[in-house]
Amino acid sequence: MSDIAHDRVVIFDTTLRDGEQCPGASMTFEEKLEVADLLDEMGVDVIEAGFPIASNGDFDSVAEIARRTRRAVIAGLARAIPADIARAGEAVKSAQRPRIHTFVSTSPIHLEHQMRKTQEQVIDIISGTVTQARNLVDDVEWSAMDATRTPIDYLSRCVETAIKAGATTINLPDTVGYATPSEYEAMFRRVRAYIQDRVANPERIVFSAHCHDDLGLAVANSLAALAGGARQIECTINGLGERAGNAALEEVVMAIRTRRDVLPFETGIDAGMLTRASKMVSAVTSFPVQYNKAIVGRNAFAHESGIHQDGMLKNNTTYEIMTPESVGVSKTSLVMGKHSGRAAFRDKLKALGYELGENALNDAFTRFKDLADRKKVVYDEDIEALVDQGIAVAHD
Numbered sequence: 001m002s003d004i005a006h007d008r009v010v011i012f013d014t015t016l017r018d019g020e021q022c023p024g025a026s027m028t029f030e031e032k033l034e035v036a037d038l039l040d041e042m043g044v045d046v047i048e049a050g051f052p053i054a055s056n057g058d059f060d061s062v063a064e065i066a067r068r069t070r071r072a073v074i075a076g077l078a079r080a081i082p083a084d085i086a087r088a089g090e091a092v093k094s095a096q097r098p099r100i101h102t103f104v105s106t107s108p109i110h111l112e113h114q115m116r117k118t119q120e121q122v123i124d125i126i127s128g129t130v131t132q133a134r135n136l137v138d139d140v141e142w143s144a145m146d147a148t149r150t151p152i153d154y155l156s157r158c159v160e161t162a163i164k165a166g167a168t169t170i171n172l173p174d175t176v177g178y179a180t181p182s183e184y185e186a187m188f189r190r191v192r193a194y195i196q197d198r199v200a201n202p203e204r205i206v207f208s209a210h211c212h213d214d215l216g217l218a219v220a221n222s223l224a225a226l227a228g229g230a231r232q233i234e235c236t237i238n239g240l241g242e243r244a245g246n247a248a249l250e251e252v253v254m255a256i257r258t259r260r261d262v263l264p265f266e267t268g269i270d271a272g273m274l275t276r277a278s279k280m281v282s283a284v285t286s287f288p289v290q291y292n293k294a295i296v297g298r299n300a301f302a303h304e305s306g307i308h309q310d311g312m313l314k315n316n317t318t319y320e321i322m323t324p325e326s327v328g329v330s331k332t333s334l335v336m337g338k339h340s341g342r343a344a345f346r347d348k349l350k351a352l353g354y355e356l357g358e359n360a361l362n363d364a365f366t367r368f369k370d371l372a373d374r375k376k377v378v379y380d381e382d383i384e385a386l387v388d389q390g391i392a393v394a395h396d
């Protein structure tokens, strides 16, 4: 353990909201409850349970998750529209710790083409809607949609307005996945510096990152935001979400855990439950997890090449930076294929109950390589068959 103080990062999971917005990933009422229960058990700090105005079904699931969840904060999303905010307030009201998360676009592109509002009109909207939300709950999060394409001076004024109206969490999303890590970090630094002397007790405000993965930078940007002073990361299981998805929760958590030396932070997540959560979300959404997905892909702890397998048999730190057990996978798998070496083959035979002499081993290994040239993966049964065949031939 290093002696650096490790700041606590709030993990805000939006699998049930931004994740569910991804085409084809909708979940039933019961499935949402199951996912919410698991997120709560896993130690997620804030569960964004849905978008209550979107449909009666969404309202009902947010209300039920709010009613049954004992530990996590339950957030309901609302546009900057009074009816949305009222509906979100109604949905989360029975939570032990309710939050309304309201957002409005701030970028010139969105103001001109989508909202058709002036910057000053948007400032008035922020003030009115955050005040309304704050009259319903104590915990209000405000988001500047498309923050990363918003001029910094205007963005800073919007943030000041939201804080003065009662928001205590300020989320600056990279809505379209456009930012690079250094830009995203600088944005947080600049906005935080701006509000320093303009709002009371600025240190009580939690800044939040919300990154989309259009350029494959969502996790890197989220971690860069921490360097810029953010202390909440919004993410989803398996990186589910609009278009290319959101920052993947399991990657954020394990990056922080594995690189404590350079990322002086900690989360409250029980990492041993990450694989279970990934499998559950994949099953209920019918979205497969890519084989080589970091942390939870089925190849994340699998090794096929001879050099790697040899190293792993000697010491697992040679080619693994975290243990499979730490994320809930029972063990490393040495996959037998044409790249596998003699050491791994011998180890596999031993695990299957075969102790062969040197000649028989050489013979079996040659036949294994021939088979591996013809088959992508050689299963245990194939190996058993080729060894048994060799033994039978020797006895003839």
Ligand code: KIV
Residues within 6 Å of the ligand: 018, 103, 143, 144, 145, 146, 171, 173, 174, 175, 176, 210, 212
């Ligand atoms: O990506 C985004 O900007 C959002 C907001 C609603 C927070 O999902």
Ligand code: ZN
Residues within 6 Å of the ligand: 018, 173, 175, 210, 212, 242
């Ligand atoms: Zn989003």
